[in-house]
Structure formats: structure tokens, C-alpha cells
Amino acid sequence: MRFALYLVSAVSLCAQVPDLTLAEKEEFLRTAKVVSTKDSKTGITGTIRATLSNGKLTHDAQIQTIDESKSRFEGSRGVEINFRDSYKFNIAGYRLGRLLGLNMIPPSVERNYAGKSAAFTWWIDEVMFDEAARMRKKEASPDTEKWNREMNVVRIFDQLIANTDRNLGNLLITKNWDIWMIDHTRAFRISKELLNAKNLVMCDRNFLAAMRKLDNATMRTAMANYITSSEISGILARRDKIVKFFEAGGEKALFTLESRP
Ligand SMILES: Nc1ncnc2c1ncn2[C@@H]1O[C@H](COP(=O)(O)OP(=O)(O)O)[C@@H](O)[C@H]1O
Numbered sequence: 236m237r238f239a240l241y242l243v244s245a246v247s248l249c250a251q252v253p254d255l256t257l258a259e260k261e262e263f264l265r266t267a268k269v270v271s272t273k274d275s276k277t278g279i280t281g282t283i284r285a286t287l288s289n290g291k292l293t294h295d296a297q298i299q300t301i302d303e304s305k306s307r308f309e310g311s312r313g314v315e316i317n318f319r320d321s322y323k324f325n326i327a328g329y330r331l332g333r334l335l336g337l338n339m340i341p342p343s344v345e346r347n348y349a350g351k352s353a354a355f356t357w358w359i360d361e362v363m364f365d366e367a368a369r370m371r372k373k374e375a376s377p378d379t380e381k382w383n384r385e386m387n388v389v390r391i392f393d394q395l396i397a398n399t400d401r402n403l404g405n406l407l408i409t410k411n412w413d414i415w416m417i418d419h420t421r422a423f424r425i426s427k428e429l430l431n432a433k434n435l436v437m438c439d440r441n442f443l444a445a446m447r448k449l450d451n452a453t454m455r456t457a458m459a460n461y462i463t464s465s466e467i468s469g470i471l472a473r474r475d476k477i478v479k480f481f482e483a484g485g486e487k488a489l490f491t492l493e494s495r496p
């Protein structure tokens with residue numbers, strides 16, 4: 236009897252997850268109880284993997300508390316002036332992605348954890364591997380076109396947000412070969428220049444149209460508390476360069492990415 240009940244609840248738990256809206260996932264991340272935690276196996280900032288439950292649904296989240304500023308930082312890419320590494324950028328990355336209609340960044344909200352402000356981010360289920368492991372295993376997506384298109388979106392988004400840390404552990408690939416972008420704590424630099432203009436190759440039409448529409452007021456509202464006005468100015472300046480590049484490229488530099496559920 237107990238086994239049967241368990242089965243029923245397990246089935247209903249599984250069934251609920253795909254049906255949640257982004258707003259519902261955000262609400263869950265903000266309010267569900269932290270049931271257990273463990274340290275992340277990969278990564279360098281010591282993030283936590285937590286299991287959350289609200290009684291009806293149990294799901295994991297990543298907890299990121301880092302919030303550092305350094306006038307000078309020596310990393311693998313050389314010296315960076317005015318370095319920032321902040322959980323706030325995980326939230327800003329999700330919110331900007333949502334504004335742009337990209338469904339490739341998991342929901343991320345601010346929440347207190349162990350006396351600190353933190354980003355709680357929806358854990359991506361059914362991860363097959365990260366991009367580093369995919370390359371090591373020499374595996375390729377069965378749908379090359381979808382893969383290439385999503386990778387183009389990733390590369391452009393990283394130029395837009397001036398992401399200094401799209402290392403291969405920060406791209407997760409699920410069993411159905413969807414690509415997810417995580418870990419934007421070292422993005423949103425104030426530079427008005429693109430980090431790597433060569434990464435602009437082809438762009439999704441809807442993404443381009445949404446980038447064109449971005450403005451100061453919309454971003455200030457959507458990302459208040461998580462991004463400064465200089466960081467917004469950086470996004471807009473880089474956006475102008477990206478839009479100009481694809482306007483010059485014409486129709487042959489565009490594609491339409493099929494939306495993911
Ligand atoms: N939302 C998530 N869903 C699934 N796995 C995640 C998620 N967030 C983090 N991870 C896993 O934890 C690792 C470390 O998290 P990350 O945010 O990249 O922090 P770090 O700054 O330590 O690199 C990631 O490389 C990934 O394997």
C-alpha cells in the first residue's frame with residue numbers, strides 16, 4: 236500500500252515539473268524549503284546544490300553567494316581591471332534572456348541563504364554532459380542544424396553580456412540535446428566593445444528583433460538591483476554593434492530557431 240502511494244506521488248511529481256511556468260519556477264525557488272544541500276562537484280566558486288521542496292514538488296537548485304569586486308584580477312585570460320564576480324549576474328542573465336525571448340537560461344531569483352544574499356537557480360534536469368565532456372567524448376548532436384543555431388545564440392548572447400567566463404563547464408547539454416547557459420557571475424562588463432567580434436556569425440531573427448527593442452528603461456525595470464546603469468550602457472553599446480553587424484550581413488546571416496518547450 237505504502238509502495239503504491241509512493242509510486243503515485245512519484246509519478247505526479249515528475250509530471251508537474253514540465254508544466255510549471257517560469258513564474259511558478261521563480262516562486263518555487265523563492266519559497267520552497269531547503270531540504271538538503273551538497274557542494275557542487277565541478278566549478279570553482281564553491282557553489283551549492285540544494286534540494287528544495289514545497290510539499291507538492293521537490294526539485295534541486297543551485298545556490299550561488301559570491302559577490303566580489305577587485306580593482307585588479309589576474310585570471311586565465313590575463314589581467315582584468317574592475318573585476319566583478321557576483322551572484323547578481325546570474326539573476327540578471329536570466330532576466331535579460333527572458334526579455335530577449337531566449338529559453339536557454341534557467342530561472343534564477345534572489346534569496347537569503349545562511350545569512351547571505353544569494354541567487355537560487357533552477358537545476359537543469361537530465362544533463363547528459365557539459366560542453367567540456369561532450370568534446371572529450373567526441374559526441375555530436377543528431378540535429379546539427381539545431382545545435383549550430385543554438386551555439387550561435389550562445390555566442391551572440393555572450394558578446395551582448397560581455398561574458399568573460401563561458402568556459403565549457405558553463406554550457407550544459409541535456410539528453411534531448413538542448414543547450415543551456417549557466418553561470419553568468421563574471422559577465423556584464425561595462426566595456427562598450429565586444430570581447431570577441433569574431434563570435435558573431437549568424438543570428439536568430441527573433442533574437443535580433445528583441446535585441447533591437449532593448450532600451451534603458453526596460454532593462455532598468457527588469458533587472459533593477461542586479462545591474463548598474465554603467466552595465467546597462469555597456470549592453471546597449473554592444474547591442475548596437477551586434478545589430479549593425481547583422482544588418483550588414485543581410486538575410487544570409489539570419490535563421491529562425493524553433494522555439495523549445
Ligand atoms: N542550474 C544548474 N543546473 C545544473 N547544473 C548546474 C547548475 N548550476 C550549476 N551547475 C553545475 O555546477 C557547476 C558549478 O556551477 P557554476 O555556476 O558554473 O559555478 P562556478 O563559478 O563554480 O563555475 C557547473 O559547472 C554545473 O556542472
Ligand SMILES: [Mg+2]
Nearest residue numbers: 278404405418
Ligand atoms: Mg562555472
